[in-house]
Every structure is written in C-alpha cells, then in structure tokens.
Amino acid sequence: MPVLVFDLDDTLYPELTYVHSGFQAVAAMLAERTGTDANTLVREMLMTEATQGRGKVFNEVLRTHGCLSAGMVHACLRTYRQHTPTLHLHPDAERCLTRFADWPLYLVTDGHKGVQARKVAALGLFERMRHAYITNRYGAHRAKPSPYCFEQICRREQVPPAQVLYVGDNPSKDFVGIRPLGFRTVRIRRGNYAHLPHAASHAAEHEIDSLDELTEDFLTTLFQS
Ligand SMILES: [Mg+2]
The missing domain is CATH 3.40.50.1000 (HAD superfamily/HAD-like)
Structure with a gap:
C-alpha cells in the first residue's frame, strides 16, 4: 500500500503560531522581572520580529527593559524551547x-x-x-x-x-x-x-x-x- x-x-x-506561542511563554517569564505586563512584552516582541527579524527579539526586549545579559538571553531561549505550545x-x-x-x-x-x-x-x-x-x-x-x-x-x-x-x-x-x-x-x-x-x-x-x-x-x- x-x-x-x-x-x-x-x-x-x-510555524509562526509556534513562534508566537513561544513569545507568550517568554513574556510570562519576563513579566515579573521587568515589572511590565506580559501582553505589553508580547506586543514589543512582535514589533521587533516584524521590523528586525526573529533573531533579534530576545536581545531587544531585554535591552528595552534594562536586563540584557548572556544569562538572560539563555533563559529566554530555554523558556522558548521548553514551553508547551498551543x-x-x-x-x-x-x-x-x-x-x-x-x-x-x-x-x-x-x-x-x-x-x-x-x-x-x-x-x-x-x-x-x-x-x-x-x-x-x-x-x-x-x-x-x-x-x-x-x-x-x-x-x-x-x-x-x-x-x-x-x-x-x-x-x-x-x-x-x-x-x-x-x-x-x-x-x-x-x-x-x-x-x-x-x-x-x-x-x-x-x-x-x-x-x-x-x-x-x-x-x-x-x-x-
Ligand atoms: Mg516545513
């Protein structure tokens, strides 16, 4: 057969729905640390994705909120890759x-x-x-x-x-x-x-x-x- x-x-x-599902997981993780609500962080990430490409998203959001470091980029990536997507x-x-x-x-x-x-x-x-x-x-x-x-x-x-x-x-x-x-x-x-x-x-x-x-x-x- x-x-x-x-x-x-x-x-x-x-595939973009996976990317956006990952942004939401990262935003939830960063909300407390940055004191910014998760929906705002997601909007910022979508804007960066649209204007600068997917590869710049975590660096940009961390820089905007004054917490850019190699460790934090790594934490974002880990959250993104390990999240359970919808x-x-x-x-x-x-x-x-x-x-x-x-x-x-x-x-x-x-x-x-x-x-x-x-x-x-x-x-x-x-x-x-x-x-x-x-x-x-x-x-x-x-x-x-x-x-x-x-x-x-x-x-x-x-x-x-x-x-x-x-x-x-x-x-x-x-x-x-x-x-x-x-x-x-x-x-x-x-x-x-x-x-x-x-x-x-x-x-x-x-x-x-x-x-x-x-x-x-x-x-x-x-x-x-
Ligand atoms: Mg394919």
Missing part, C-alpha cells in the same frame, strides 16, 4: 489526515529534538502517524536532504520509494535528496518558502496550494504513473 509522509512546519500547521493544524491538513486515516502515515521533520517532539504532541500527531521521524534523533547529518529517515520508512513498510509520497513546503531541502532515489514529491506553496525560487534540481514532482488537492483520485493516478 502507498505511504504518505508529511513535513511538519508550515506543511501541517503555521498549536492547531491547518484546516486542510486536518481534513487530509482524516481522509487518509486508514493509510500508513508518517512525519519527517528537522529541528531541535525536544521542540519538534513538543510540537508533534501539541498537534496530537503521535496518535495519528505510524511514526514521527525527528531527523535530529539520528544525528545532525540525517537532517533533510538526507534520505535516511525516508529509507527507514521504506524498510518498515516493505515498499519501494516509488510508493512513498513526501509532502513538504521547503524546496531548498525537502525534495532534492529523495526525488532522485524515486520517492514521489509534492510541494505545498505556503509559509516562509511559498515564493522561494528554486533550481529544477530542487523541484517537487507536483505543486499544490492546499492539501485538499490531495484526493484519492490524485494519489491513485500518481502512484500508478
């Missing part, structure tokens, strides 16, 4: 996972092990997937574009790559490592990389704008070709 594999961030849920699947992702609930479903995601595991748990995906591969658990060199976790899925399901479809959003790494091996690939155009141009070598076999386009008919045709 064909196997469906999904990327996590921006494919199944909007996340929701994209509505079309919810429908897609329901539609194919009887199929073998997998997740392959890069990123910090603990952070990714908390995202998967918050979205209830451990229960809906046959297995969630967090590539970092197998070493940094197994991150995409490494085909390692995809080959594990083939072994586990006893299917060739041509019977395994990966749905991802990032053309810089999601398809280039596996498509040459015969894996099937679909790019969903949304999130940070929706408009990222890419070389032909990095393209997916198909591009879609919504997971609603992954119908049984579409997949039947794909896996027969």
